[in-house]
Each structure stands twice: as structure tokens, then as C-alpha cells.
Amino acid sequence: MSDVYVVGVDMIKFGRFPDRTVPQIGAESALLALDDAGLTIQDMQALYCGNLGQANAMVGQRILQEIGQTGVAVVNCANACATGATAFREAWMSIKAGVYDCVLAVGVEQMGKGLLGGAGGGAGIPKEGLLGSGTMPAVFAEAGMEHARHYGTTFEQFAKVSVKNHHHSTLNPKAMYQIETPLETVMNAEMISYPNTKLMCSVNVDGSAAAVLVSEKKAKELGMQRAVRIKASVLASDPFTDRDLVMPDVNAVTRIAAKQAYEMAGLGADDIDLVELHDCFATAEILHYENLGLCADGEAGRMIDDGEVALGGRVPVNVSGGLLSKGHPLGATGIANIYEVCTHLRGEAGGRQVEGARIGLTHVIGLGSACGIHILEKVA
Amino acid sequence: MSNHNDGVAASGPLPVVPFLKGADGQDPFLEGHECGGCGAIFLGARTTCSKCGARDQMVAKRLSNQGKLYSYSIVFRSFPGIEVPYISAIVDLEGGGTVKGNLIGIEPDPSHLSFDMPVEVVFADALGRKDADGNSYLSYFFKPAA
Numbered sequence: 001m002s003d004v005y006v007v008g009v010d011m012i013k014f015g016r017f018p019d020r021t022v023p024q025i026g027a028e029s030a031l032l033a034l035d036d037a038g039l040t041i042q043d044m045q046a047l048y049c050g051n052l053g054q055a056n057a058m059v060g061q062r063i064l065q066e067i068g069q070t071g072v073a074v075v076n077c078a079n080a081c082a083t084g085a086t087a088f089r090e091a092w093m094s095i096k097a098g099v100y101d102c103v104l105a106v107g108v109e110q111m112g113k114g115l116l117g118g119a120g121g122g123a124g125i126p127k128e129g130l131l132g133s134g135t136m137p138a139v140f141a142e143a144g145m146e147h148a149r150h151y152g153t154t155f156e157q158f159a160k161v162s163v164k165n166h167h168h169s170t171l172n173p174k175a176m177y178q179i180e181t182p183l184e185t186v187m188n189a190e191m192i193s194y195p196n197t198k199l200m201c202s203v204n205v206d207g208s209a210a211a212v213l214v215s216e217k218k219a220k221e222l223g224m225q226r227a228v229r230i231k232a233s234v235l236a237s238d239p240f241t242d243r244d245l246v247m248p249d250v251n252a253v254t255r256i257a258a259k260q261a262y263e264m265a266g267l268g269a270d271d272i273d274l275v276e277l278h279d280c281f282a283t284a285e286i287l288h289y290e291n292l293g294l295c296a297d298g299e300a301g302r303m304i305d306d307g308e309v310a311l312g313g314r315v316p317v318n319v320s321g322g323l324l325s326k327g328h329p330l331g332a333t334g335i336a337n338i339y340e341v342c343t344h345l346r347g348e349a350g351g352r353q354v355e356g357a358r359i360g361l362t363h364v365i366g367l368g369s370a371c372g373i374h375i376l377e378k379v380a
Numbered sequence: 381m382s383n384h385n386d387g388v389a390a391s392g393p394l395p396v397v398p399f400l401k402g403a404d405g406q407d408p409f410l411e412g413h414e415c416g417g418c419g420a421i422f423l424g425a426r427t428t429c430s431k432c433g434a435r436d437q438m439v440a441k442r443l444s445n446q447g448k449l450y451s452y453s454i455v456f457r458s459f460p461g462i463e464v465p466y467i468s469a470i471v472d473l474e475g476g477g478t479v480k481g482n483l484i485g486i487e488p489d490p491s492h493l494s495f496d497m498p499v500e501v502v503f504a505d506a507l508g509r510k511d512a513d514g515n516s517y518l519s520y521f522f523k524p525a526a
Contacts, residue, residue: 115459124396125509125517131396132468132480133455141453142470149451149495193468194454194490240431243478245422247451247470 004095005219006228006376008037008212009343011336013174014205014327017110022054023062026108026208029332030067033104033210038222041068044212045100050077050087050107051331063106080366081280082235083107084209084334089372091213092233101215107336108208109329116204137193137201137281139367142247144195144283150298153286155195157301159186161282162200162324164310169321171311171352176205176327200282205327209335211342224379228342231265231359231375238369250284250365254291257363257371262293265375267359269293272315272375274344274354276337277363279322284365289317292363311352319344319352334372337362345378393518396506399423403518408503409445410520412477413438421476444474445501446525454488463507471499471522485523498525 010032017025026049034040041064049060055078064074079086084107091105117136128134147153163183169175181199189197219227236257241249262268269292277292279285289300294315295308303309309317320326320340323333341360343349358378365371392404402408412421417434421441428435451470458464469483483499486492499522506517 115457123511124394125506125511126462127396129455129458129462129464129466130482130506130509130519132470132482133453133458133466135455135458137457138453138455138468142451142468145453146451155490191454191456193456196453240420242420243450243470243472245430246478246480 001096002098002216004092004230005214005216005379006211006230006338006342007214007219007222007226008033008035008039009210009339010036011174011209011332011339012207014176014207014329017206022051022059022108022110023066025110025206026051026059026063026106027066029108029208029210030063030104030106033212037212039102039212042070043102044070044072044104046073046075046091046094046103048075048077048087048091048103048105050083050105050334051109052078052080052083053109053111053331059108060106079370080368081278081328081330082334082364082366082370082372083331084336085362085364085372085374086235086334086370088211088335088338088374089233089235092230095213095215101218103213104210105213105335106208106210107332107334109331110206111204111329113204133193135193136367137196139248140281140284141193141196143250143287144281147287147300151301153301156183156187157304158195158282158286159183159197159200160304161279161285162186164304165279165318165322165324166199168311168319168352169325171350172321172326175321175325176203177321177325196281196283200324202280202323202328203325205329207327207329207332207336209332209339211335211338226346227379228345229377229379231267231377232261232373234261234264234373236260236371248367248369250367250369251287251291253369253371254288254363254365257373258292261361261373261375267375271359272361273357274319274341274360275315275317275363276320276322276340276360277317278365279318279324280328280365282324285317285322288363292361311354316354319349319354334362334364337364338374338376341376345376393505393516396517396519398425400518400520408518410443410477410479410501412441412443414441414476423477423479443477447471447473447499447501447522448496449483449493449499450478450495452483452493454490467493469499469522473501481520481522483522499523500525
């Protein structure tokens with residue numbers, strides 16, 4: 001089977017665009033990715049589109065209605081916050097299967113402001129604040145407190161994740177925010193759900209990201225100079241664990257996906273030069289250092305304390321600024337993090353460049369649950 | 381499934397969730413369903429086990445009112461109209477079953493909370509919340525064990 005390559009990838013600067021439509025926002029990054037590849041929409045044999053908010057409204061076709069109605073196959077994907085990664089992986093599979101040589105993946109989202117989630121629903125009375133909380137900050141706080149239970153992880157250690165990622169985003173012009181947030185600012189921000197303060201919650205923004213994926217044959221035709229090889233593409237769902245149906249277990253699903261990804265790539269966690277992982281809340285990032293094997297179980301607090309995951313550290317995590325500061329447009333996130341890693345592998349990340357980066361990993365979690373992991377390798 | 385009763389209020393309180401049994405009597409309790417194949421415990425009736433895949437081996441089981449605090453968050457910002465702060469608690473019950481709910485009767489402050497602190501399940505009106513037909517509901521809560 002052919003290896004699959006990314007030959008064009010880009011994202012728009014994340015922000016709030018209430019006057020634009022979802023297809024317009026998606027079309028912008030699609031055109032940027034095509035330009036990056038030196039190709040046109042007429043060269044694309046299929047489109048894989050990820051969007052959550054309008055999952056029943058043919059967003060992929062409406063993007064082509066903006067930029068070129070070529071009659072190709074369009075698949076619309078929804079998989080919670082793993083939506084973009086799922087669309088990208090469908091594109092990868094179509095080439096891996098030998099069906100196409102050149103396809104486009106787009107992830108796009110237009111978000112409102114405010115809390116996501118909520119307990120219960122259905123008949124009867126509202127359950128939020130009666131049977132605990134189903135808000136996302138609380139759900140991921142509970143997951144973080146499980147780590148605190150096992151390893152004594154502190155509020156301050158969780159807060160340091162936000163300090164780091166906000167610092168990284170000051171070097172990323174496409175991030176929503178470029179502001180430093182010192183530790184005391186993070187810890188004294190409005191408490192949303194202990195231990196997550198407002199600055200430890202991802203930013204609801206609008207955005208899109210897109211990638212052009214090609215077969216090895218096509219990549220050789222186009223020239224390999226800026227091509228990035230997809231070494232692993234994995235999607236997992238939540239396995240049965242004792243509390244998963246009451247307290248979504250984002251750890252077990254990530255560990256399944258990580259194990260499969262390292263096996264598919266023939267690599268280990270020690271080979272990874274940078275990671276973009278799903279920091280939807282500061283508490284979540286800590287869990288995934290261990291879930292992805294970046295450190296041993298129980299070492300995540302030490303990792304953030306020692307700066308190992310900061311730019312310049314042993315394995316920089318979320319140098320884009322992450323969901324906490326770059327922003328989290330749900331359907332776009334799983335392709336935006338692939339853009340970030342590819343940009344480093346191409347040596348084009350400017351002030352935030354991870355020097356000598358050859359292999360990077362992206363990770364997303366869709367609660368409920370899905371985990372998507374991609375491992376990407378520099379070619380030239 | 382609907383709890384609505386054709387627009388007519390029920391005589392007693394309705395259960396806040398289907399796995400709260402005996403809401404209109406003197407002895408309400410939480411009910412789990414235990415898989416005869418592998419022992420996994422679920423909240424609510426079901427026919428197939430998502431741990432081992434066994435079919436038609438679920439047995440209803442009265443869950444304990446005693447448990448321990450497994451994890452929690454203290455919620456300071458919720459949806460409009462929801463009173464804050466409150467403790468959203470994950471509790472492991474003695475003999476099996478994990479349940480999420482509000483932990484009451486203790487300060488919503490991390491310095492007052494400890495992992496594995498013993499709690500008990502108590503039953504009370506659902507904070508005055510009523511449905512569109514005017515029905516009141518019986519809910520469950522956790523409180524520190526005496």
C-alpha cells in the first residue's frame with residue numbers, strides 16, 4: 001500500500017466571524033491549502049469535510065459551491081471534538097485503499113460563546129446542578145481531580161499548563177490570543193469549575209483548517225521538498241471501563257489509540273519531537289502526557305514543573321498555543337493541529353520553531369468518546 | 381421514554397432518573413443492573429452488556445446507600461438560572477456501581493473535601509424543580525456520612 005503524504009496544509013487565523021457562513025469560513029482554508037500545494041480544486045478527487053454544528057446541512061457540498069462544484073465525492077463527518085481528525089483520516093484511508101491519488105480534507109466550525117455541555121436532557125426536569133454537572137469545564141475538572149487523587153497533582157501544576165500554552169501563542173500569529181498570562185493571573189482568574197479557572201478553559205472561536213493528501217506516486221510527481229509523510233492514522237472509541245458511562249474516561253481511549261499509532265509508525269514516544277494534544281482544559285493536558293507515553297504514569301506534574309513540555313524543552317507540547325489560547329473551533333481543531341506539526345516539520349514555524357523537528361504527533365479527544373492520533377514525519 | 385402523564389400531575393413525586401426506584405413510597409433506592417456474564421454494573425435497565433457482550437443476563441440489583449467520594453469538581457459557573465456553587469461528585473457505592481450527583485451538607489471548598497471520604501445517598505425533592513405538567517420530582521443527593 002502507498003504511503004500517504006500531506007502536500008498542502010493551512011489554517012485561517014482563528015477568531016469570531018459572526019457575519020460569515022460556515023461554508024465561507026471553510027472555503028477560505030481550503031483555498032489556502034490548495035495554494036500551499038500548488039494545486040486547484042479541479043485536481044481534487046474527493047472532499048472529506050468535518051463540521052459539528054451543522055452536521056446535517058451538507059457543509060462539504062456548500063464549500064464546493066463556494067470554490068468549485070466539480071462533482072466529486074463529498075463525505076461530511078461529525079465526531080465531537082475529533083471531527084476534524086476523523087475527516088482527515090477518512091481522506092487518508094481513501095488514498096491508502098488506492099481509490100484516489102489526491103483529496104482534500106477540511107475542518108470548520110462557527111462557535112457561539114459560553115459553556116458547552118450540560119447534564120441530562122430528555123423528559124422531566126433539567127438535571128444540571130441537581131445530579132452534578134455535565135458542563136465541559138466540570139467534566140474535565142473531574143478527570144483532572146482523578147489524577148490529583150492518584151498522584152497529588154496540584155491546582156498550581158494544572159494552572160502552569162495554561163501559562164505555558166498562552167506563552168507559546170504569543171509566537172503564533174494565527175492563534176486567537178497573543179497574551180502572556182502569568183501564574184497568578186491564571187490562578188486568580190474567575191473560577192469556572194475547580195480546578196479550572198476561566199484561563200484554563202479552551203477558547204470558543206470560529207475557524208477552519210484544510211489539508212491536501214496525496215499518494216506516493218502523486219507526491220513524487222509534485223516534488224517531495226515540502227511533503228510530510230503520514231506515519232500513522234488511528235481512531236479509537238471508548239473501551240469499557242468501570243466508570244466510563246458516568247465519568248467519561250479520556251485516558252483509556254487515548255492509550256488504545258497511542259499504542260496503535262506507535263505500532264503503525266514503528267516508533268516510540270521517545271522518537272517524537274513535538275506534540276499537539278487536546279488541551280480543551282488545562283486539567284486534560286496533564287493526563288495526556290502520561291496517556292501518550294511522554295512520561296511514566298505519575299510523572300506529568302513533574303514534567304510541567306520542569307519545563308520539559310515547553311518550547312525548548314525535551315518534548316514541546318502545544319507550541320501553537322493549544323486549544324487554550326489558539327482557540328478550539330471543534331470541527332477544525334483536528335486539522336489545525338496537523339497544520340501546526342507540518343509547519344514545524346517543514347521548518348517554517350518562525351519564532352516558535354521546534355529546532356530539528358523530524359517527527360510530530362497530533363491528538364484529539366471527542367467526548368463520548370473518540371480519540372484521533374496522527375504521527376507525521378519530515379520527508380526531505 | 382416520557383414521564384409526562386397526559387398533562388395531568390401525578391399524585392406523588394416522579395423519579396428524577398429511571399434508575400431511582402420507589403419514588404412515591406417510603407423506601408426509595410437506586411437500582412443497578414448487573415451482568416450475569418461478567419459482573420459489570422450499569423445504571424438503568426438494559427439487555428446487553430457493553431463490557432462482555434452477553435445478552436439477556438442482566439439482573440436488577442439494589443445499590444447501596446453507602447459510598448466513597450472518588451472525584452469531584454466545584455462548579456462556580458453553570459447555565460443561567462442554576463444556583464452555584466455546588467459540588468459535582470463521582471461516588472463509588474459499596475458493593476459496586478458508580479453514580480454522579482450533587483454532594484450537599486459540606487462547604488464547597490477543596491480544603492473540606494478528601495478523596496475516599498465516606499458519603500451516603502439521601503433522597504429529597506429535586507430542588508423545587510417541576511416539569512411542564514407541574515409534577516414534582518424525587519432526586520438523590522450525597523452527603524457526608526454521619
